[in-house]
Amino acid sequence: MFLFLYSGGMKKISLTGIKPTGILHIGNYFGAIKPALKLAEEYDARYFIADYHALNTMKNPKELSATIREVAAGWLAAGLDPEKVIFYRQSSVPETFELTTILMAFTAKGLLNRAHAYKAAVQENSEKGEDPDAGINMGLFTYPVLMAADILLFDSDVVPVGQDQGQHVEMAQDIARAINFNYKAELLRVPEASIQEHVAVMPGLDGRKMSKSYNNIIPLFAPEKQLRQLIMRIVTNSQGVEEPKDPDASLIYLLYKLFASAEEQQALAARYRAGGMGWGDAKEELFRVANRELSPLRERFEHIIADIPRLDATLARGAERARSIAAQTVDRLRRATGIA
Numbered sequence: 001m002f003l004f005l006y007s008g009g010m011k012k013i014s015l016t017g018i019k020p021t022g023i024l025h026i027g028n029y030f031g032a033i034k035p036a037l038k039l040a041e042e043y044d045a046r047y048f049i050a051d052y053h054a055l056n057t058m059k060n061p062k063e064l065s066a067t068i069r070e071v072a073a074g075w076l077a078a079g080l081d082p083e084k085v086i087f088y089r090q091s092s093v094p095e096t097f098e099l100t101t102i103l104m105a106f107t108a109k110g111l112l113n114r115a116h117a118y119k120a121a122v123q124e125n126s127e128k129g130e131d132p133d134a135g136i137n138m139g140l141f142t143y144p145v146l147m148a149a150d151i152l153l154f155d156s157d158v159v160p161v162g163q164d165q166g167q168h169v170e171m172a173q174d175i176a177r178a179i180n181f182n183y184k185a186e187l188l189r190v191p192e193a194s195i196q197e198h199v200a201v202m203p204g205l206d207g208r209k210m211s212k213s214y215n216n217i218i219p220l221f222a223p224e225k226q227l228r229q230l231i232m233r234i235v236t237n238s239q240g241v242e243e244p245k246d247p248d249a250s251l252i253y254l255l256y257k258l259f260a261s262a263e264e265q266q267a268l269a270a271r272y273r274a275g276g277m278g279w280g281d282a283k284e285e286l287f288r289v290a291n292r293e294l295s296p297l298r299e300r301f302e303h304i305i306a307d308i309p310r311l312d313a314t315l316a317r318g319a320e321r322a323r324s325i326a327a328q329t330v331d332r333l334r335r336a337t338g339i340a
Helices: 026-041 061-077 095-104 109-113 116-127 143-152 163-183 224-232 251-259 262-274 279-305 308-337
Strands: 002-008 011-018 044-049 086-089 156-161 192-195
Touching (some): 011 156, 026 061, 044 061, 044 308, 095 143, 109 116, 143 156, 143 163, 156 163, 163 192, 163 308, 224 279, 251 279
Antiparallel strands (some): 002 011, 002 156
16 A cells, blocks of 8 residues: 655645555554545545556456455545545556556666565565566566556655655656656656655554464454454463553553543553453453444445445546546646657
8 A cells, every 4th residue: 555645736635546455454444544544634635446556466357356346445434535535446547557658668677677576576586496587477567667657647746655665756756857858848746755654563463463464454344243253362471360461562452552542541551550350351342442443434334335336436436537637647748759
C-alpha cells in the first residue's frame, strides 16, 4: 500500500494507491487505512484500487476480481466517503497506461535494474542456483514506471511513503526530469518524497509483524465468533494469575491500546500491575473493545459487498472524475512529443 500527495490549484490534493493483494486486517486498518482517510480532512483526496499492480502476482481471475471488490468495499466500510473524495479503479483510467508508455521511452533500463523488488528477486534466484531472471515477469521489472505514472499523472508535489518506497519517488523524479530536459519545458512536476518514519508495525497473534504470509492476522471484518477465537489464540508467557504483569511488555495490551479509550487503558494497566488477572481475562477485555469498534465496520462491509453492481457504479463515477483530470496531463505530453 502507498500514499501520494498532489497539488491542484490553490489546494493540495492527496492520492492513495490501494493494492488489492489480499484480505484486509487490523494492521492495514491502523497502519494504513485510518492515516490515509485522515488526509481527506485537510486535502482534496483521491483514492484508487491499484489492480494492474496486483496483476503481477495474482493470476487467478476470480480471485483478483473478488479481492478488488472486497478491498474497495473495505475502504468504504472503514469511512471513505465517495461523495467527498474521488474513488476509482486504476484500470478504469486508461490515461495512466498511456502515460506509462510515454514514460517508458525516457526510462533507462539501468534505472529499473536497480529497483529493490527486482534486485531482491534476482538475488533470491542466484541463492537458489537458478537463472537470475527465473520467474520474473516484465510487470515486476517495469513496476516502477507504472508507479511513476500514478505519481506524475496529477502533478504531484509531495509523496508520503514508507521507507521501503522512497526509491519509487526517486525514480519518478528521474523520469520526470528526463522528459522535462528533453523538451525544454516543465511538462511534469517533479515530486518530493515525504518519508513516513514512524509508521507503526502491527504485531500479529504470535508477536511477529501481522502478515498474511505468517498466518497471524486478525481480519478486519471477521465475524464476532471468529474474532473472539483469534484473540484467544494470542501468544502469552507463563505468568500465573496472581503475578503482577508489565502491560508495556504484553502483546494483548499493545493491541488493546489501539481500540480502548485513555481511561480504559489506564484501568487495564492498573489491573496488570496489581496482579490477580489472568491472560484469559485480558483477552476478554481486548475482545470487548475490539468488537465494539469493528462491529459497525463489519455491518457496513457486509451491506456494501452484498450489492456489487452498486459498488461498481460507485467506482465508475469516481473514474469519470479522475479521467477528466488525468486527460489534461496526457494531452500536454501528446502535444509536446508531437504525437497529438
